[in-house]
Amino acid sequence: NAGVMQNPRHLVRRRGQEARLRCSPMKGHSHVYWYRQLPEEGLKFMVYLQKENIIDESGMPKERFSAEFPKEGPSILRIQQVVRGDSAAYFCASSPGLAAGTGELFFGEGSRLTVL
Amino acid sequence: EDQVTQSPEALRLQEGESSSLNCSYTVSGLRGLFWYRQDPGKGPEFLFTLYSAGEEKEKERLKATLTKKESFLHITAPKPEDSATYLCAVPGNTPLVFGKGTRLSVIA
Numbered sequence: 001n002a003g004v005m006q007n008p009r010h011l012v013r014r015r016g017q018e019a020r021l022r023c024s025p026m027k028g029h030s031h032v033y034w035y036r037q038l039p040e041e042g043l044k045f046m047v048y049l050q051k052e053n054i055i056d057e058s059g060m061p062k063e064r065f066s067a068e069f070p071k072e073g074p075s076i077l078r079i080q081q082v083v084r085g086d087s088a089a090y091f092c093a094s095s096p097g098l099a100a101g102t103g104e105l106f107f108g109e110g111s112r113l114t115v116l
Numbered sequence: 117e118d119q120v121t122q123s124p125e126a127l128r129l130q131e132g133e134s135s136s137l138n139c140s141y142t143v144s145g146l147r148g149l150f151w152y153r154q155d156p157g158k159g160p161e162f163l164f165t166l167y168s169a170g171e172e173k174e175k176e177r178l179k180a181t182l183t184k185k186e187s188f189l190h191i192t193a194p195k196p197e198d199s200a201t202y203l204c205a206v207p208g209n210t211p212l213v214f215g216k217g218t219r220l221s222v223i224a
Binding site (some may be wrong): 004034035040041043044045048056057058059068091093103104105106108109110 | 120122148149150157158159160161162165198203205207208209211212213214216
């Protein structure tokens with residue numbers, strides 16, 4: 001019974017390149033959340049998606065960042081023209097229903113982006 | 117603005133030395149408070165949900181309690197394997213608002 005799968009686990013990019021992070025939610029989960037964690041900082045909400053819909057993107061920077069969760073395949077967080085400040089751990093989580101109901105999000109192990 | 121503040125930032129305990137972690141929150145209309153554990157290099161793992169003041173939940177050496185303004189995570193007779201960062205979170209204007217966590221180290 002696979003949990004939330006994220007890949008790649010580690011990604012190195014040079015400034016100006018693109019980063020694509022993938023997340024496959026737990027089986028049966030249709031809600032996906034992306035969080036960013038900087039060293040010594042807490043988890044910061046970025047975006048909440050259901051299949052084919054962005055429900056809440058209030059935490060996502062307006063430029064260079066985008067997210068999708070297509071009908072088929074994983075959710076993707078895309079960062080264009082990366083800068084050093086984008087270096088962080090990006091966590092994906094999933095839930096079967098709205099997380100605020102139970103608070104139980106199932107997290108992946110994260111993708112660690114390093115921008116040189 | 118929804119806010120979650122955890123203290124202390126870091127805590128070092130001897131094995132068997134009980135203590136408590138604090139989580140205070142500012143949110144309009146509390147709809148639950150949630151505790152997670154995060155090990156280094158891993159994603160957070162759900163521990164407890166508390167919904168109303170006075171509620172308590174227990175799991176092994178951990179007990180979570182809730183008042184109207186804050187929550188405590190009590191750790192009784194901790195072991196080295198309890199070493200981790202403990203996060204609390206509340207539903208706010210975004211799905212879950214997390215505190216920065218308390219980094220617990222338990223020394224044998």
